[in-house]
Amino acid sequence: MSANFEYIFPAIRGIQAEREYFVSMCPLRLIPRIFLFDDEELLPELRAQRTLNKGRIPEIARYVLSNRSGYVFSAITASVDGSVRFQPMGADGEASRLGALHVDMSARFIINDGQHRRAAIEQALASAPELGDETISVVFFIDRGLVRSQQMFSDLNQHAVRPSRSLALLYDHRTDMSQIAKLVSLKSTAFKDLVETERSTLSERSRKLFTLSAIHSACSALLEDEEYSDVNHAAEACIEFWGEVSKQILEWSFVRTGRMTSGEIRRDFLHSHAIALQAFGIVGRELTRLHKQNWRKKLAGLGKIDWSRSNAQLWEGRALIGGRVSKASHNVTLTTNLIKKHLGLPLDLRKSGSNSRSTAERHNRNSWNP
Structure with missing residues (x-):
């Protein structure tokens, strides 16, 4: 077992494009602490995200605070750059896909999709800390470097179409x-x-x-x-x-x-x-x-x-x-x-x-x- 401290997320293991990924639930209070943005001062070609549109954040935060019993968030998608291991509940069948995702605390989390949701959650928590016990789904991919993260950002956004x-x-x-x-x-x-x-x-x-x-x-x-x-x-x-x-x-x-x-x-x-x-x-x-x-x-x-x-x-x-x-x-x-x-x-x-x-x-x- 690793001697380092770890984050442990209840998770479901899946396969996409021959790669493992994991779906979990995170308390909202953890979102601002563990999910980071790329440095906005870096050149675009050295980042894996768009520059944060700060004008959108208060709008989304107000949406959450004004609809405490009815707000809806889609999943955040993130890459994990660091030591990761999955401990399944069992060896066969469904038990092999359910378990705990262990992530070394020294690992870096980079949001591929959902950076505005993350910032709005942080702002909403400042006004309503009790929201911290609620959860949001997170899809974890194992980081394979900047090129892979940039490609994920492109793939996740190029087919997104806003409703009329x-x-x-x-x-x-x-x-x-x-x-x-x-x-x-x-x-x-x-x-x-x-x-x-x-x-x-x-x-x-x-x-x-x-x-x-x-x-x-x-x-x-x-x-x-x-x-x-x-x-x-x-x-x-x-x-x-x-x-x-x-x-x-x-x-x-x-x-x-x-x-x-x-x-x-x-x-x-x-x-x-x-x-x-x-x-x-x-x-x-x-x-x-x-x-x-x-x-x-x-x-x-x-x-x-x-x-x-x-x-x-x-x-x-x-x-x-x-x-x-x-x-x-x-x-x-x-x-x-x-x-x-x-x-x-x-x-x-x-x-x-x-x-x-x-x-x-x-x-x-x-x-x-x-």
């Missing part, structure tokens, strides 16, 4: 705005059966006219700085507004009734694109503030706007750049201003002195998805 924003919103049951957007897409006569919930872009052949991510942004703009008693109350306000909008844009109903395809609408008109929906939300917010009693009547001006993409004189430089739809913030502003002009709204409505934050800001602080 629409799909992330669909599966998000934690933030209010995501729930509002889903309720609106399901119950609104304007959007029902016309919303793509898995993708954030629509193909020419898609039967859907809107994306969930676009509805989320539009509802966030509509509800900004407004106070509602609960999610259902806010969703009902959105449903009422979008129902009135749809009355002014007949082409939306043409898709539902089969008179036109969604591809034709999106090809020939701008009013179903994300930039228009967000502009509608901004205009709706100001319209309902300035004209509480007759905002529906004022909204009738939407139907008098020529939404044809072929009208380059009206839309080029606003919603279109070189004939292509642009969702840049200044394009949203220019499109919003054009709509305001048609509805007789002032172009520079000063926000009230209310200290309330936007619905999106209030409820999306905990929306990080590991």
Whole structure:
């Protein structure tokens, strides 16, 4: 037996690419102590990790602290550079794969995937030390030098694909705005059966006219700085507004009734694109503030706007750049201003002195998805 002190991890032994690896569970309090980063001042070619993005760390730590009974972490992957031995429970069958991984305390652990999780755990522990008894899964590979560690980093990250924003919103049951957007897409006569919930872009052949991510942004703009008693109350306000909008844009109903395809609408008109929906939300917010009693009547001006993409004189430089739809913030502003002009709204409505934050800001602080 080694005379040196050791870390002992309960572990399962596996084989990948003809190499042994081990899966274990580590208490969170040990993560900052034993897992190290490469020196950030080293040249990239001498490191096995990307430089730590320190701006992400507080966001992830807040996610953990705000969701103590619901946070989720995927496994950390690390290489071990040092003396390692596996002591199985038995010699045959399953017993030969279960046991204890002994790692000399002089060994060096290098994170191949999960350095931001490690830093966020350290920050969260400073605020809530009791989290230290909870665990995170760790996959240990036996280090074979810098080249192998760099290749592992490349392999682990090159095939990682972030989910589309629409799909992330669909599966998000934690933030209010995501729930509002889903309720609106399901119950609104304007959007029902016309919303793509898995993708954030629509193909020419898609039967859907809107994306969930676009509805989320539009509802966030509509509800900004407004106070509602609960999610259902806010969703009902959105449903009422979008129902009135749809009355002014007949082409939306043409898709539902089969008179036109969604591809034709999106090809020939701008009013179903994300930039228009967000502009509608901004205009709706100001319209309902300035004209509480007759905002529906004022909204009738939407139907008098020529939404044809072929009208380059009206839309080029606003919603279109070189004939292509642009969702840049200044394009949203220019499109919003054009709509305001048609509805007789002032172009520079000063926000009230209310200290309330936007619905999106209030409820999306905990929306990080590991």
